[in-house]
Amino acid sequence: MSLELFGHPFSSYTWKALIPLWADGTPFEFRQVPENETNYAELKRIWPFGKFPVLVDKGEVVAEVTCIIEHLQAHHRGPNVWIPEGDLGRRVRFLDRFFDLYVQGNMQPSVNHALRPDGMGDAYGAEQGLKNLRIAYDWLEANLPDSGWAAGETFTLADCAAAPALFYADWIDEISDARPKLKAYRARLLAHPAVARAVDEARPYRPYFPLGAPDRD
Numbered sequence: 689m690s691l692e693l694f695g696h697p698f699s700s701y702t703w704k705a706l707i708p709l710w711a712d713g714t715p716f717e718f719r720q721v722p723e724n725e726t727n728y729a730e731l732k733r734i735w736p737f738g739k740f741p742v743l744v745d746k747g748e749v750v751a752e753v754t755c756i757i758e759h760l761q762a763h764h765r766g767p768n769v770w771i772p773e774g775d776l777g778r779r780v781r782f783l784d785r786f787f788d789l790y791v792q793g794n795m796q797p798s799v800n801h802a803l804r805p806d807g808m809g810d811a812y813g814a815e816q817g818l819k820n821l822r823i824a825y826d827w828l829e830a831n832l833p834d835s836g837w838a839a840g841e842t843f844t845l846a847d848c849a850a851a852p853a854l855f856y857a858d859w860i861d862e863i864s865d866a867r868p869k870l871k872a873y874r875a876r877l878l879a880h881p882a883v884a885r886a887v888d889e890a891r892p893y894r895p896y897f898p899l900g901a902p903d904r905d
């Protein structure tokens with residue numbers, strides 16, 4: 689198989705790569721890490737940071753999931769246009785950065801704090817992250833469209849980033865009825881077939897969630 693994806697079914701950034709692969713019907717081999725020692729040793733050989741996902745395309749190593757999606761669009765084009773041309777494409781790229789940096793980036797300190805050994809956490813960082821996550825929620829509530837996807841009518845890179853970011857962010861700080869547009873957008877994302885598949889395939893791993901997975905979704 690020419691395409692291999694190293695990742696984990698519960699990992700948010702792995703979802704971001706799986707969603708476009710599945711939505712396009714692109715064949716690939718999934719190499720789960722870190723539990724599979726052979727796969728993990730191979731991942732660390734090709735990408736010494738050991739972070740995932742990483743795509744390997746006939747020997748070419750592509751890290752960073754936004755770059756993976758750009759690579760898929762350039763070399764394994766399917767029915768979806770992940771990054772359109774022009775102003776729409778620039779909006780898509782901006783929103784992709786927004787979901788990675790301002791949503792995932794601000795929820796991650798809470799997860800890190802919970803994962804660290806006693807006395808080694810960063811309660812202040814977690815609290816600051818939560819404060820900024822709520823600012824990100826407010827920004828999205830004010831700037832998301834009432835229907836469709838993050839950047840308009842088509843499902844793009846921005847939505848691939850949004851789906852895992854909002855799925856897990858809601859577990860850390862629930863998106864309440866006070867933010868109806870954001871809540872409805874998250875629900876539309878979870879109803880997308882590729883996202884629903886990611887949610888289902890991650891289900892067995894929910895006990896791993898360090899803050900305790902809520903009984904919803």
Ligand SMILES: N[C@@H](CCC(=O)N[C@@H](CS)C(=O)NCC(=O)O)C(=O)O
Pocket residue numbers: 699700701702737738739740741751752753754
């Ligand atoms: N900036 C990277 C982030 C990748 C990342 O942080 N992945 C997490 C899993 S969601 C990971 O590899 N965690 C394990 C580790 O840091 O060793 C991307 O966009 O691909």
